[in-house]
Amino acid sequence: MCTLNLSEYDTTTSFPADTIEAHDAVPFCKKCGNQEAQVFLKNKNEYCKRCFLIILRHKFRATLSKSKSVHTNDSILVAHSGKANSTLLLHLITTDMNESISKKLQFSFKVLYIDDGIVKGRSIKERESIQSALAKEAENLQLTMYILPLSNCVTDSICEEMQLANAPLMNMTSENTIVQEIFDNLENDTAKDELLQQLRLKLLVSAARKLNCNKIFIADASVDLAVKVLGNVSTGRGSQLPFNVAFSDTRYKDVTLLRPLRDFTRDDITGYLECYNLHPIFNCDKYNSSFPASIRNVTRNFVYKLDSEFHSTVPTIYRTSEKLAAKRMECENSNTKIDDNVNSDNNICVLCELTSDSSYLSKEQPSVAQAKLFSKLVSTVADTSLNMATNSLNIHELSSNEQIKSINASKEEKHQCQNDIHKSILKQSIIEKYLCYGCRLIFLNSKQIDNILPNFISNAIKKKSQIAHLEKEISDFLL
Amino acid sequence: MPIPCSRQCGKKAILKRPKTGHALCKECFFYAFESEIHNTITQGKLFKPGDKVAIGASGGKDSTVLAYVLKTLNERHQYGIDLFLLSIDEGITGYRDDSLKTVQQNKDDYGLPLKILSYKELYGWTMDEIVAEIGKKNNCTFCGVFRRQALDRGAAFLGVDCIATGHNADDIAETVLMNILRGDIARLQRCTSIITAGADCIRRCKPLKYAYEKEIVMYAYFKQLVYFSTECVFAPNAYRGHARTYLKDLERIRPSSILDIIHSGETLQVKEGIKLPERRNCSRCGFVSSQEICKACIMLEGLNRGLPKLGIGKSTKVKRALESIAKDKCNDKCNGKCKDNEQIDEKDLEF
Ligand SMILES: [Zn+2]
Ligand SMILES: [Zn+2]
Ligand SMILES: [Zn+2]
Ligand SMILES: [Zn+2]
Ligand SMILES: [Zn+2]
Numbered sequence: 077m078c079t080l081n082l083s084e085y086d087t088t089t090s091f092p093a094d095t096i097e098a099h100d101a102v103p104f105c106k107k108c109g110n111q112e113a114q115v116f117l118k119n120k121n122e123y124c125k126r127c128f129l130i131i132l133r134h135k136f137r138a139t140l141s142k143s144k145s146v147h148t149n150d151s152i153l154v155a156h157s158g159k160a161n162s163t164l165l166l167h168l169i170t171t172d173m174n175e176s177i178s179k180k181l182q183f184s185f186k187v188l189y190i191d192d193g194i195v196k197g198r199s200i201k202e203r204e205s206i207q208s209a210l211a212k213e214a215e216n217l218q219l220t221m222y223i224l225p226l227s228n229c230v231t232d233s234i235c236e237e238m239q240l241a242n243a244p245l246m247n248m249t250s251e252n253t254i255v256q257e258i259f260d261n262l263e264n265d266t267a268k269d270e271l272l273q274q275l276r277l278k279l280l281v282s283a284a285r286k287l288n289c290n291k292i293f294i295a296d297a298s299v300d301l302a303v304k305v306l307g308n309v310s311t312g313r314g315s316q317l318p319f320n321v322a323f324s325d326t327r328y329k330d331v332t333l334l335r336p337l338r339d340f341t342r343d344d345i346t347g348y349l350e351c352y353n354l355h356p357i358f359n360c361d362k363y364n365s366s367f368p369a370s371i372r373n374v375t376r377n378f379v380y381k382l383d384s385e386f387h388s389t390v391p392t393i394y395r396t397s398e399k400l401a402a403k404r405m406e407c408e409n410s411n412t413k414i415d416d417n418v419n420s421d422n423n424i425c426v427l428c429e430l431t432s433d434s435s436y437l438s439k440e441q442p443s444v445a446q447a448k449l450f451s452k453l454v455s456t457v458a459d460t461s462l463n464m465a466t467n468s469l470n471i472h473e474l475s476s477n478e479q480i481k482s483i484n485a486s487k488e489e490k491h492q493c494q495n496d497i498h499k500s501i502l503k504q505s506i507i508e509k510y511l512c513y514g515c516r517l518i519f520l521n522s523k524q525i526d527n528i529l530p531n532f533i534s535n536a537i538k539k540k541s542q543i544a545h546l547e548k549e550i551s552d553f554l555l
Numbered sequence: 556m557p558i559p560c561s562r563q564c565g566k567k568a569i570l571k572r573p574k575t576g577h578a579l580c581k582e583c584f585f586y587a588f589e590s591e592i593h594n595t596i597t598q599g600k601l602f603k604p605g606d607k608v609a610i611g612a613s614g615g616k617d618s619t620v621l622a623y624v625l626k627t628l629n630e631r632h633q634y635g636i637d638l639f640l641l642s643i644d645e646g647i648t649g650y651r652d653d654s655l656k657t658v659q660q661n662k663d664d665y666g667l668p669l670k671i672l673s674y675k676e677l678y679g680w681t682m683d684e685i686v687a688e689i690g691k692k693n694n695c696t697f698c699g700v701f702r703r704q705a706l707d708r709g710a711a712f713l714g715v716d717c718i719a720t721g722h723n724a725d726d727i728a729e730t731v732l733m734n735i736l737r738g739d740i741a742r743l744q745r746c747t748s749i750i751t752a753g754a755d756c757i758r759r760c761k762p763l764k765y766a767y768e769k770e771i772v773m774y775a776y777f778k779q780l781v782y783f784s785t786e787c788v789f790a791p792n793a794y795r796g797h798a799r800t801y802l803k804d805l806e807r808i809r810p811s812s813i814l815d816i817i818h819s820g821e822t823l824q825v826k827e828g829i830k831l832p833e834r835r836n837c838s839r840c841g842f843v844s845s846q847e848i849c850k851a852c853i854m855l856e857g858l859n860r861g862l863p864k865l866g867i868g869k870s871t872k873v874k875r876a877l878e879s880i881a882k883d884k885c886n887d888k889c890n891g892k893c894k895d896n897e898q899i900d901e902k903d904l905e906f
Binding site: 264265266305306308309310311312313314315317318369370371374375378381382386389392393395396397398399400401402403404433440441442443444445446447448450451452454455456457458513514517 | 590
């Protein structure tokens with residue numbers, strides 16, 4: 077448990093005399109009782125600055141120690157977004173590091189900023205000024221901070237060179253623009269925002285590996301987690317909640333994602349920043365403007381509104397998510413179970429690297445996945461053979477038959493575009509095969525499906541299909 | 556230039572499907588809409604031949620379309636089910652007049668039998684009589700509790716095998732969201748099931764589970780089905796109102812969101828080791844209850860003994876405890892939520 081020595085803080089924080097007169101009854105700090113309250117929280121708690129900061133520090137340490145997930149000699153990569161949360165997290169860790177040896181957090185850390193300005197429509201000038209602000213922050217806090225442009229995710233060797241924030245400005249004009257093309261081809265803000273989140277995560281994990289970090293700190297506060305819960309549910313990622321909002325996300329074998337600010341409220345964060353007079357590089361308004369019509373943004377507005385009207389909503393939402401898990405498939409016989417283990421790697425989505433949720437659904441029961449396929453079928457196919465009399469249709473089979481049919485049909489009709497159609501249908505089925513329900517939605521209605529898949533996805537798909545092929549060849553000899 | 560129907564039937568499209576975005580002609584829309592419901596019914600094995608199926612009918616758009624489509628499909632595909640309309644009359648003067656008139660109309664138009672059960676028949680009391688006993692202030696507690704059970708009681712009374720309700724995809728998505736906001740994991744786990752049933756309770760099913768509200772309205776419009784617009788005088792409570800607006804916003808920016816939310820619900824379950832409130836059956840009436848004796852039975856007992864506000868009164872300590880539990884629960888449940896029940900009507904979202 078956290079036991080902080082109170083005397084290490086400056087106790088002479090004083091109020092100007094006239095302020096006290098203006099409010100005839102200035103309340104006292106709820107914790108120490110002898111200082112006037114300076115921080116007023118929405119839950120009606122009032123503290124003096126010193127106590128408030130002690131409480132936050134305690135909260136942070138308690139989260140880490142309760143879970144016992146950070147150990148001596150851990151090397152941690154802190155994801156820095158330039159926004160309030162991670163600005164606080166960096167400050168919190170650095171000031172903790174400066175404490176006496178006995179209380180010091182026993183791990184080393186590095187910081188990574190992913191520059192996604194290219195897809196957020198930031199000018200080179202803006203991005204350069206962001207970089208110099210980061211360099212300044214790194215210098216002030218004496219951090220090792222790296223900057224990684226998002227465009228790195230489409231190059232074959234992710235994170236070839238890790239650039240330090242205080243290195244000379246990188247040359248952004250020569251930057252790879254494939255990533256921009258990929259984003260331009262996506263259907264809408266939601267698809268763009270979702271892909272960005274996934275790519276950022278990929279980069280973050282690759283960078284951690286490159287920098288020999290075994291853990292990553294993500295600065296999600298409670299309200300961010302509530303936004304993620306509803307955002308996940310609304311984009312068909314409900315079964316991924318145990319990873320996407322958990323304190324500890326263990327989807328990668330070698331790198332663990334941790335969310336040490338999960339119990340911090342919005343008040344805590346603004347209070348902390350005010351107490352230390354910290355100014356995040358991005359303020360909220362600027363942040364919100366990136367993909368305004370995305371589900372995440374709409375969800376954020378909704379949660380913030382609820383949060384200001386009903387104080388208990390945010391904790392209720394994220395505590396609810398803690399009690400949920402992906403549905404277990406009820407196996408009729410034990411054979412299916414063994415099969416599942418063998419093929420478990422095949423059920424991993426190549427983008428988010430979580431188990432594809434189609435494996436949670438029984439084929440016999442009606443499900444959204446099947447209802448969607450059926451809707452598409454009855455809205456596009458004139459064939460009367462799939463008339464309503466057809467009992468217990470196998471939709472999957474039917475729809476692939478239909479795909480083949482439509483390929484054939486298009487071959488007859490227009491020879492010149494046969495290849496394109498063939499390709500696009502192939503890509504469509506690849507998307508369905510190797511991506512989870514949520515990731516599929518990102519690419520579903522993209523304008524040009526052909527060059528839309530980032531390299532690493534295509535590579536992962538190639539590798540998977542090769543392995544599947546090999547498995548088939550040796551299947552007779554597997555016991 | 557006219558847009559051709561995407562089923563390549565040769566006709567020109569007159570609508571864009573809210574659910575999929577496909578442009579369809581009128582006939583192909585009917586075909587698609589009905590096929591989807593038929594598919595839900597057969598795949599979900601909602602009915603067995605010979606089943607006596609009650610359609611919970613309020614006269615609203617969902618139950619009107621449900622009644623029409625079920626009758627059509629039953630004839631077309633020989634489900635062999637015995638369909639009828641079941642309405643509940645709470646006995647509030649003037650309140651049900653219009654909606655019952657609509658249900659009457661449905662009965663005549665579709666040639667389906669109609670059974671109207673009153674609170675008087677189900678509970679021995681009309682809402683008007685209850686209000687006279689307890690005053691206007693507490694009646695919401697009663698209507699909420701009684702309404703939740705009315706369809707089940709009615710169905711049991713009539714020896715029904717299955718109740719089909721008009722919950723559509725929008726309703727279910729909204730319920731998923733509400734249960735997350737409320738932290739009600741037990742209901743969250745249940746609410747996306749297409750069939751729900753208690754121990755010896757009557758099956759409840761939702762044939763419109765994957766049907767979009769907008770398409771239900773479209774279907775009613777093009778089929779010229781008469782329904783009673785259940786625009787309610789009561790505003791939904793602030794919470795549900797926000798959730799509803801949020802869902803509409805989501806649908807606007809990505810129409811599949813409604814289904815995507817249901818998909819999330821379908822692939823989630825409560826973690827192992829997390830305790831859920833036990834569901835059992837009331838020892839008096841046998842309906843699903845979280846207590847030994849259900850709230851409805853406790854309240855009825857109180858009414859019948861002339862102690863409406865006290866529930867079953869002071870005879871024993873056990874009963875007093877029961878009563879106070881029931882009362883507390885009702886009070887916090889009904890905090891404005893009762894108005895919701897009014898609005899959602901027979902489709903009480905307490906599944
Ligand atoms: Zn204090
Ligand atoms: Zn995925
Ligand atoms: Zn047509
Ligand atoms: Zn009420
Ligand atoms: Zn009972």
